[in-house]
Amino acid sequence: MAQIRHDDEISLMDFIDTLLKRKRFIILTTLVFIVLATLLIFLMPRKWEVTSVILPSKFLLQLEGGELKQVVFIDSKHVAGLINEATYNSLITAELNLDPRKFPRIKAESLPDTNLVRITIKEKNVELAKKILNRLHGHLKNDLDKKAEIEIKNTDSLMKSKEIEKNKLEEENKILRGKLEEENKILRGKLAEVEKRRSEIENEMAAVRKRVENLEADQGTYLKKENKAEAESLGMLLYSNVIQESLKYHDNLKELVNRKKLEEDDINIKIGENLQLANIKMGENLQLIKQKANEIANLTEKKGRIDFTQVMKEPLASLDPVSPSKSFILGMGCLLGFLFSALVAFFLEYVEKNKKKAAA
Secondary structure (H helix, E strand, O other): OHHHHHHHHHHHHHHHHHHHHOHHHHHHHHHHHHHHHHHHHHHOOOEEEEEEEEEOOEEEEEOOOOOEEEEEOOOHHHHHHHHHOOOOHHHHHHHHOOOHHHOOOEEEEEOOOOOOEEEEEEEOOHHHHHHHHHHHHHHHHHHHHHHHHHHHHHHHHHHHHHHHHHHHHHHHHHHHHHHHHHHHHHHHHHHHHHHHHHHHHHHHHHHHHHHHHHHHHHHHHHHHOOOOOHHHHHHHHHHHHHHHHHHHHHHHHHHHHHHHHHHHHHHHHHHHHHHHHHHHHHHHHHHHHHHHHHHHHHHHHHHHOEEOOEEEEEEEEOOOOOEOOHHHHHHHHHHHHHHHHHHHHHHHHHHHHHHHHHHO
16 A cells, blocks of 8 residues: 555656646647637627516415415426427427527526526527517417416306306395285285274174163163063063174174184284295395305406416526637636646657667
8 A cells, every 4th residue: 555655656746747847838738729719719609698587377376364375377397398398499480480400599497486487598699589589478478378368268157157146046036025025915905804804893893782782771771660561571572682682693793803813813924924934035045145246256356366478577688798608718728728738748758758768
């Protein structure tokens, strides 16, 4: 192990000695590469980076706490993937009448922790790059907005069905109200007839009672007489019979009045039952109507929270060219020049040593 370590030190020193010995050659060669790199920078066409940012179609989802969360219909990473896979390049090439071989590369990336997609093109013709991006925005908007349009149509359809259900319930309540009024109108008519008949019977009862009272008064007068002829006795008997018949008739009328009161009670109960049943049914319908109205309001609000694809940043070119990269090319020229010259220096040193060995 010590021997290996000693050899390494010797090799490293030889390496450094060789570089120091041929430093002029290495420096000159490196300078030549730097000059060539500088010439390459001036010869290469300058390119600017044109950038735009889009936000795919989305909707705002209301969370339990009332907060709104932004949710896209198509994930921004998927959108960036479609762009990077050159999905729309052929369409744009045909629309702008461009040479497919010279079509610039379009790069896209999903910005972290957002739903935004950044799109970039490196191109020497800035106006052409802007046209390409604008065309791309149009195609993206058409494709990405389809799901938003479908969601809006579904929401409209659902709202329409809810509105139809609500209208049916309102119409049902209207029919129930009309039916209730019609039935109660008939029942009130019957009630009025029964009340009228009861009043007539009660009036007749009063007349019978008055007649009985008069008969009883006449009978009392005759009973006070001391000498009663046979004819008068017979009259008294007739009086008694008439009174008895009148009282019996009065009782019959009274029973009839009671029946009429029962009929009135039955009719009033029926009116109350009709009203109660109608109120229950109409109340249930009103609850459903309110529920449908709330559902329609929620759907309207949901529809209002749907947004189509937006261009958050119009195509904008960088202030300075991004290509060629001066620092990168100069750095690579310097590195390549040093490596090339160092290899040549080692090769020359190797040849020189071999010549010395051969001469010895």
